[in-house]
Every structure is written in structure tokens, then in C-alpha cells.
Amino acid sequence: MxxxxxxxxxxxxxxxxxxxxFTSGNEIAVTRRNLETIRFLEADGISLSSDNRHAVQTADVVILTVKPYQVAAIISDIKPYLQHKIVASAVSGFSMEMLQEQLEVTTTAIRIMPNIAIQFGSSATCVTVKDNDQAVVQPFLSILEKLGSVVVIDEKMMDAATVLGACGTAYALRYIRAAMQAGIEIGFDAQTALAIASQTVKGAAEMALREKVHPEQLIDRVTTPKGCTIAGLNEMEHQGFSSSLIKGIKTSLNNIKGI
Ligand SMILES: NC(=O)c1ccc[n+]([C@@H]2O[C@H](COP(=O)([O-])OP(=O)(O)OC[C@H]3O[C@@H](n4cnc5c(N)ncnc54)[C@H](OP(=O)(O)O)[C@@H]3O)[C@@H](O)[C@H]2O)c1
Known part of the structure; x- marks a missing residue:
């Protein structure tokens, strides 16, 4: 594609x-107004352009990754070239209805919500597709499936998906940062602490993904009665570990919804 x-x-x-x-046989181009900061993409065979109209003319799929307030002006500029193409919007808080209002009926609109780990083939991508469009977007979804997991969701869950899947990267990195800082306090140099904390999160995620059981069942395998793990874990809970995470996720969702 x-x-x-x-x-x-x-x-x-x-x-x-x-x-x-992570995919082969696809041609990929990126546009923005200031290209100087993304010249490095050319090393991966990615074409660059500042001319949206020219770039989309021969495209099969146009992915929108701009801020919500930029969408209308960009679409109105390229609209004549989007007929019979797929427009995949990753713009947070920009509904399918708002998207379709901007587009001709001959354009297939879908919403995608990847996270930034898509760069490493490890995104948790959520997608909203209308039933009638399933077949036409399948080749593009197959590309996304090579870049991590893909879950098709109802559009009413898209804001929640943005928080859990996209903002979630930042929450997980904040955990890694805290573990790294603690690691330094208990004797590791910064690089070693970061390496151990990051790999431990990756390993725990691997366990959760493969075993698909409640995380507490996996935690039971790590916690010896009267041992150091349960002592630390309980102290974290006394300090509000799970509670602060849940409150933070709900605050992010309220922020997207403008509450
Ligand atoms: N970052 C994430 O992890 C993430 C995850 C999921 C969804 N999202 C959503 O993705 C969107 C982008 O987020 P971001 O964090 O990537 O923002 P960002 O870093 O600010 O990227 C937006 C880009 O759009 C470019 N742009 C602005 N006007 C343009 C135009 N007329 N033509 C072409 N390019 C134009 C800007 O570059 P120039 O100013 O040089 O044109 C800028 O590089 C947002 O709606 C966000 O909610 C982000």
C-alpha cells in the first residue's frame, strides 16, 4: 500500500x-511544514514532503496525526484527492462524526488509536471501523497488526482507549522512572537501574500477555509468605499505589471529555 x-x-x-x-512492500511518506527535524526518517526509505496535496494524490491510505484543531483546514485542502481512499485518524477526541462531516461520502473514514511504541512494533492499537467498511480496510488493518496488537472497539470506547493505550505509555514509563530512582537509592548506577527496571516491566508484561490470567495470580508466584516482595507491595498499597493509578486514569479520561 x-x-x-x-x-x-x-x-x-x-x-x-x-x-x-516491520512491514514490507509498502511505500511510506510523511508530511509536515518543518521537515528539518525529521530528515532522519529518510534513512528508513521514508519520503518527506511539505505539500499535503501532492503527497496524498497517489496514496491508498492517509493517516492523520495532527492536533484536533488542525484537522479541518488540512482536510479541506486535500479533500478533492481523498475520493475512494482510506483516511485513518489518530487524532484524540476527534469523533468519526466530526471526521465524516469533513470528508466526501466516497472516502472511507476510520479511527485508529496506536501508541508511540508502534515504532518498535509493540503498539496496543485500538481501531473503530464501520461494519460496511470492514473489507475495504482489512489490508490496512493487516499492516497495523504487524506493528503490535490491534483491537477493534466500539467508537464510544475510543476516549477510554486513548487513555489506557496511548497515555498508558507515559504511566508505564513513570513507573520505570520511579523504580530506577529507587534502584539508585539501593545501590545501582543509573544505567544499570534503568536496564533492570525496564526489562522487569517487559518481562511482567510478557507474562500477563502470554498467560492471560488475573495479574494477582502471577503476583502470588513472586510473593513468599512473610517475604520481602509482599512487604514492599503492601507498603506501596498503603501509600496509595493502585488508587493513585486508577484516579490518574480517570482524570485523564475526564480531561479528554472536557469534564
Ligand atoms: N504522541 C502520542 O503518543 C499520541 C498517541 C495517540 C494519539 N496521538 C494523537 O496524535 C496527534 C498528534 O500528536 P503528536 O504527539 O504526534 O503531536 P505533534 O508531535 O505536535 O505532531 C503534530 C505534527 O503535525 C504537524 N503539522 C501541523 N500542521 C500540519 C500541516 N498543515 N500539514 C502537515 N503537518 C502538519 C506538525 O509539524 P509542523 O508544525 O512542522 O507542520 C507536528 O509535527 C494528536 O491528535 C494526538 O492526540 C498522539
């Missing part, structure tokens, strides 16, 4: 690199 990413910022560049490195 020929895929054009409009908005080569944090997410747009990550999607382009993921497609370039």
Missing part, C-alpha cells in the same frame, strides 16, 4: 518508522 502520514510529529514519525521497519 502507499501510505501517507500527515503530521510527522511524535506519533506520525513513530508510525512511519514502524511501517518502514
Amino acid at each position: 502507499k501510505i501517507v502520514v500527515i503530521g510527522g510529529g511524535n506519533l506520525g514519525a513513530a508510525i512511519a518508522i514502524g511501517i518502514a521497519r
